[in-house]
Amino acid sequence: MRVMVLVKASEESEAGVLPTADQLNEMGKFNEELVKAGVLLAADGLKDSSQGKRVRFRGKDTASTVIDGPFAETKELVAGYWIWQVASLEEAVEWLQRSPFVDAEVEVRPVFEAEDFGDALTPELREREQALRDQVADRA
Numbered sequence: 001m002r003v004m005v006l007v008k009a010s011e012e013s014e015a016g017v018l019p020t021a022d023q024l025n026e027m028g029k030f031n032e033e034l035v036k037a038g039v040l041l042a043a044d045g046l047k048d049s050s051q052g053k054r055v056r057f058r059g060k061d062t063a064s065t066v067i068d069g070p071f072a073e074t075k076e077l078v079a080g081y082w083i084w085q086v087a088s089l090e091e092a093v094e095w096l097q098r099s100p101f102v103d104a105e106v107e108v109r110p111v112f113e114a115e116d117f118g119d120a121l122t123p124e125l126r127e128r129e130q131a132l133r134d135q136v137a138d139r140a
Helices: 023-034 089-097 114-120 123-139
Strands: 002-008 040-045 055-056 063-067 076-086 104-110
Touching: 002 089, 023 040, 089 104
Parallel strands: none
Antiparallel strands: 002 076, 002 104, 040 076, 055 063
16 A cells, blocks of 8 residues: 655744754655665655645635635645555554654555445556556656
């Protein structure tokens, strides 16, 4: 199963405080373990929300609204993420507990897989989705 691991923003990350060399080194070691174990599929940190935008949608016939950052509620923001391939949610939690985080909140959520959509994902839709995934993989 794939999971997304969401690293919640903090006051420091929202202030643009970058990790120290020691912190980067420790996280690098952890990421190396994930790669060696075949767990890590993707990972990135995100810049603070002052450098972002939100787009709010209100109905099909209503224009969207663009909101410039920063965004007030730090606890609702994400500072980084991983995508992991694991056998279970419990395995993801076990990996996360080995991470070098000291004072952080991290969320782990399963990623939808094609089979989760049942009959609603018709063979034609599956084929179209796979074609898009293949195009993305060709760019990598």
